[in-house]
Amino acid sequence: MASYHVAPLERLIEQFEKMPGIGHKSAKRLAYYILNMPKANVEELTSALIQAHEKIHYCEVCCNLTDKNLCPVCESSMRDRSVICVVEDPRDAFALERINEYNGMYHVLHGSISPLNAVGPDNLCITQLISRLSDDKVKEIIMATNPTVEGEATAIYISRLIKPMGIKVTR
Numbered sequence: 001m002a003s004y005h006v007a008p009l010e011r012l013i014e015q016f017e018k019m020p021g022i023g024h025k026s027a028k029r030l031a032y033y034i035l036n037m038p039k040a041n042v043e044e045l046t047s048a049l050i051q052a053h054e055k056i057h058y059c060e061v062c063c064n065l066t067d068k069n070l071c072p073v074c075e076s077s078m079r080d081r082s083v084i085c086v087v088e089d090p091r092d093a094f095a096l097e098r099i100n101e102y103n104g105m106y107h108v109l110h111g112s113i114s115p116l117n118a119v120g121p122d123n124l125c126i127t128q129l130i131s132r133l134s135d136d137k138v139k140e141i142i143m144a145t146n147p148t149v150e151g152e153a154t155a156i157y158i159s160r161l162i163k164p165m166g167i168k169v170t171r
Contacts, residue, residue, distance in 0.1 A: 009035070061132065063108045063125040065090045073097070073106055080104045082139040086129065086158065088112050088146055096144070104142070107132065112150035113157055119150075121157060129158070133165055140168040 009031060016027035034042060058064070059071035062084075066072075073079060073093075083104030087093050093106045109124045132138065141162055145151035159169045 058108075058110075058125070062106050063110065063128055064093050064106055065108075078103075081137050083142065084129070084132065084138055084140075085142040085144050086155075087144050088151060088154070092144065092146075109145070109154065112145055112148070112154040114150045114153075124154070126158060126161070130161060133162065133167060138167055140170060143169060143171045 012031040012034065013024070013027045016022050016030045017024060019027075022030070034045070037045075055067045056065050057067075059066045059074055060069050061074040062071060064071045064073065068075070080103050084107050085093075085096065085102060085104055086107045086109065087096070088109050088111060090108050090110075093108055096102050096106075107125070107129045109126065109129075111119055111124050113119060113121060113124070133141075141158075143155040143159060145155045155171060162169055
């Protein structure tokens, strides 16, 4: 019995399966959805993907995602620059911004220390954080890493680096 095989469809499904949280069934559903889209919509989707990939990069100050030199938070003169909230992922900063209660700055690490996954301090944006603390403007660091073993280890590691600077660290 011969199997039915359409190479471009299989390749599209394989690409979707590489995405986090997308299994084979979801990848298939997305592939068939795209095949049924009008060509103009597929071109818009493709253009948006390419544009996002080419234009989005890390903010020069906080390492959050932006399409400019500075993200909107670092660009704002209305933010409290004496407090920095340290988060693991850009999504964490976006979630805190949606609450609309925090008026300080952010620093995005882009991960957490995880020896089992070969992620050490040098793989994170810790050096950039430490360099931000040299001007005496920052009075408090809020360690908002995730409540996991890795998040706790990262918070402890950074707290030990900051302690000699006399900056208050809260969790």
